[in-house]
Amino acid sequence: MSHDTLPRPTRTLQPDGGPAKASPGRRRHWTRRANPVAGLGAFVWLVIVLVPIYAMLSASLTGADKALTGNPLKPPTDPTLDNYNTVLGNGFGHLLSNTAIVAVAVVGIVLTLSVPLAYVAVRTRDRWSNAAFRLFLVGVAIPAQAVVVPLYLLIAKLDLYDTLLAVILPTAAFAMPVSVLVLVGTLRDVSEDLYEAMALDGASPLRVLFQLTIPLAKGGISTVVIYSALQAWNGFLFPLIFTQSDEPRVLTLGLFNYVSQFGVNIPALLASVVLSGIPIFAVYLVARRALVGGLMGVGGK
Amino acid sequence: MTVTVEKARTAEKPPTRHANRAGRPHAAWALPGVLFFTFFAVVPMALALYLSFTTWDGLGDPRPVGLDNWKKLLDDPRMTQSLGLTVVLTVASWAFQTVIALLLGVWAAGRQRNRAILSAIFFVPFLLSSTAISILFYALLDPNFGIIQRDTLGSQSGAFLAIVFVGGWQFIPFHTLIYQGGARQIPEVLYQAAAIDGAGRYRQFFSITLPQLRHTITTSTVLMVVGSLTYFETVLILTKGGPGTDTAILPYLMYEAGFKTYDFGYASAIASFLVLAATGLSIVLVRLTGFGAMRSTREGM
Structure with missing residues (x-):
C-alpha cells in the first residue's frame, strides 16, 4: 500500500513533517528499519x-x-481456453447480470434506509432514536442462517419465492446492522460546531443532512457501499434457499451448480471460479485505494 | 454542590437549544429502516421461536407440539457433537487468523515499498466469494486431481483443518487490513520515547503495539466470532458435514434438518438456539468493548 493510501490521523507525530531536527537518518531508525x-x-x-x-x-x-x-x-x-468457453456457454452472462442487479438494488436500499437512521441515532439522541440504534447493535449478531426457515415462509407468503427480490430484500436487511454502526461511527466525529453554524443559518434537518452530514460522512458511506455490494455479490445462503430456477440464479449459486454439472471436469469448474473473480478483481485494479480504504472502515477507524 | 450543578446546566443550555433547531431530526426518520429490518430479521427470529414449538413439513399448517423439538435438541447426540464442533472451530479459526493477521497487519503498517506491494497481493484472496474459494479448495484437495494426492477431506482431522485453513485463507486479508489500520494510528511518539529508553523491537511490540491495538483486537474478534457462522458454504461445499457428521457445524445441521429432511420445527429449534447463543455473545462483547456508549473514539485526545 502506498504512502498516500490512507489519511494519517492528525495526532500522529510525523517526523518528516516535523521540525528540522528529524533528520532522514533518525526517521529511518524508527519506521524504516x-x-x-x-x-x-x-x-x-x-x-x-x-x-x-x-x-x-x-x-x-x-x-x-x-x-x-x-x-x-x-x-x-x-x-x-476451452474451459472458459464451456463456462461462458453455460449461462455465465445471465448469472453475472443477475448478480449485478442484486448488488445495485441492495446498495440502494441500504443507503436509503441507513443514512437517516445513523443521522438520527447520532444527532437526536432521545429515547426512541437510542432504541433504534440498540436494535441494530444487537442485530449485528443475528446470523442469517438462524432465520432462513421463517424467512422462507415469509417469502413464500409474499409470493416472492424464486424471484430476485427474494434475494435482494433479506440481503439488504442483513447488511443494515454493520452499515448503521459504520455510519454512526463516522457521524460521531462530525464536530458539534459545524451543526451549530448550520443552526445559526436556520437550516432544516433535511438541509443539514444533505449539505453537512452526507458530505462529511463520505468515508463511511463509501465503506457501506463496498460492504453491502460485497455482501450481495458473495451471498450464497439466501439465493440457495429462496430461489430454484435458472431465471433468478445468481453467480454464487451458479458456481455451486457447476460443481455437479461439470462433475469431474475440474478445469472447467476452476475456470468458472476465475471468471467469477474477474469483476471484483477489475474493480480492485482500478480503485484499490477506495476498496481497501472502504473495507478498513468496516473494522472501525 | 447544588450551585455547581445549576451552573453546569445553564452553561450547557444555549448550544443545545441552537442545535435543536438544526441537525436534530425527529426520531421518526429512523422508522423506515427500523421497520424494514424488523420485518426481515426480527419478525423471522420471533417466528423461528414459535415454529420451534411446532411440527411442520413446509406444506400444511404448523402443528403445536410443545417442547418436543427442544427435548429432542437436548437428547440429539449430533447436536452435542455439532455444538462442540462449532465452538472448537470458532476458537481454532480465531487463533489461526488473529496471530497471522496481527503480525501481517503490523508488518504491513510500515511504509516501505516492498511491504506496500506485498500487502496488495495478500489482499487478493478476499476478492473471491466464500463459494468460489470453497470450490477452489474442493478442487485442489481432490485426491485424484489436487496438489496433495491424499484424501484430505475424507479424514476427520483433515476435513476440520481444511475448513480452518480455507476460512483463514479467505479472511486473513481482511483482518490484516483492520490491524494495519489500527497499527498506523498508534502515535509515533510512543515508539520514539521507547527507543530513547532503549527498548528494542520486540519489547516495543509487546509493550506498545499490542496494548495500543486492544480495541482493534476486540473489533476483529467480534467480526471473527460472528463471521465464523458463515462457514456454512465452506462446510456445504468442501465436506457436506462429513466424513459422517464430523464437520457438521450448527448452521449446517439446521440446514439439513430444514431443507433436506423438511423437519422445519426441529430446524427452528436449532435456529433459535443459534440466535440465543449469538445474541448473548454479542451483548457480552458489546458490554466489554463499550461500543454502545455514544462517544467518539477521538474524544479526550
Missing part, C-alpha cells in the same frame, strides 16, 4: 496465498482430458 524475521514470515504467507491461485489459473488453462494425469503445479503444456 528492515526486519528480516518478519520479512521471512511475509514471504511464507506470500507462497501460501499464491500457490492456490497459481494452481487454479494453470488448471483452468489445461485441457479437460489432461487434468487428471498431470501435476496441477506444472504449467500447462498446451494452454487452451
Whole structure:
C-alpha cells in the first residue's frame, strides 16, 4: 500500500513533517528499519496465498482430458481456453447480470434506509432514536442462517419465492446492522460546531443532512457501499434457499451448480471460479485505494 | 454542590437549544429502516421461536407440539457433537487468523515499498466469494486431481483443518487490513520515547503495539466470532458435514434438518438456539468493548 493510501490521523507525530531536527537518518531508525524475521514470515504467507491461485489459473488453462494425469503445479503444456468457453456457454452472462442487479438494488436500499437512521441515532439522541440504534447493535449478531426457515415462509407468503427480490430484500436487511454502526461511527466525529453554524443559518434537518452530514460522512458511506455490494455479490445462503430456477440464479449459486454439472471436469469448474473473480478483481485494479480504504472502515477507524 | 450543578446546566443550555433547531431530526426518520429490518430479521427470529414449538413439513399448517423439538435438541447426540464442533472451530479459526493477521497487519503498517506491494497481493484472496474459494479448495484437495494426492477431506482431522485453513485463507486479508489500520494510528511518539529508553523491537511490540491495538483486537474478534457462522458454504461445499457428521457445524445441521429432511420445527429449534447463543455473545462483547456508549473514539485526545 502506498504512502498516500490512507489519511494519517492528525495526532500522529510525523517526523518528516516535523521540525528540522528529524533528520532522514533518525526517521529511518524508527519506521524504516528492515526486519528480516518478519520479512521471512511475509514471504511464507506470500507462497501460501499464491500457490492456490497459481494452481487454479494453470488448471483452468489445461485441457479437460489432461487434468487428471498431470501435476496441477506444472504449467500447462498446451494452454487452451476451452474451459472458459464451456463456462461462458453455460449461462455465465445471465448469472453475472443477475448478480449485478442484486448488488445495485441492495446498495440502494441500504443507503436509503441507513443514512437517516445513523443521522438520527447520532444527532437526536432521545429515547426512541437510542432504541433504534440498540436494535441494530444487537442485530449485528443475528446470523442469517438462524432465520432462513421463517424467512422462507415469509417469502413464500409474499409470493416472492424464486424471484430476485427474494434475494435482494433479506440481503439488504442483513447488511443494515454493520452499515448503521459504520455510519454512526463516522457521524460521531462530525464536530458539534459545524451543526451549530448550520443552526445559526436556520437550516432544516433535511438541509443539514444533505449539505453537512452526507458530505462529511463520505468515508463511511463509501465503506457501506463496498460492504453491502460485497455482501450481495458473495451471498450464497439466501439465493440457495429462496430461489430454484435458472431465471433468478445468481453467480454464487451458479458456481455451486457447476460443481455437479461439470462433475469431474475440474478445469472447467476452476475456470468458472476465475471468471467469477474477474469483476471484483477489475474493480480492485482500478480503485484499490477506495476498496481497501472502504473495507478498513468496516473494522472501525 | 447544588450551585455547581445549576451552573453546569445553564452553561450547557444555549448550544443545545441552537442545535435543536438544526441537525436534530425527529426520531421518526429512523422508522423506515427500523421497520424494514424488523420485518426481515426480527419478525423471522420471533417466528423461528414459535415454529420451534411446532411440527411442520413446509406444506400444511404448523402443528403445536410443545417442547418436543427442544427435548429432542437436548437428547440429539449430533447436536452435542455439532455444538462442540462449532465452538472448537470458532476458537481454532480465531487463533489461526488473529496471530497471522496481527503480525501481517503490523508488518504491513510500515511504509516501505516492498511491504506496500506485498500487502496488495495478500489482499487478493478476499476478492473471491466464500463459494468460489470453497470450490477452489474442493478442487485442489481432490485426491485424484489436487496438489496433495491424499484424501484430505475424507479424514476427520483433515476435513476440520481444511475448513480452518480455507476460512483463514479467505479472511486473513481482511483482518490484516483492520490491524494495519489500527497499527498506523498508534502515535509515533510512543515508539520514539521507547527507543530513547532503549527498548528494542520486540519489547516495543509487546509493550506498545499490542496494548495500543486492544480495541482493534476486540473489533476483529467480534467480526471473527460472528463471521465464523458463515462457514456454512465452506462446510456445504468442501465436506457436506462429513466424513459422517464430523464437520457438521450448527448452521449446517439446521440446514439439513430444514431443507433436506423438511423437519422445519426441529430446524427452528436449532435456529433459535443459534440466535440465543449469538445474541448473548454479542451483548457480552458489546458490554466489554463499550461500543454502545455514544462517544467518539477521538474524544479526550
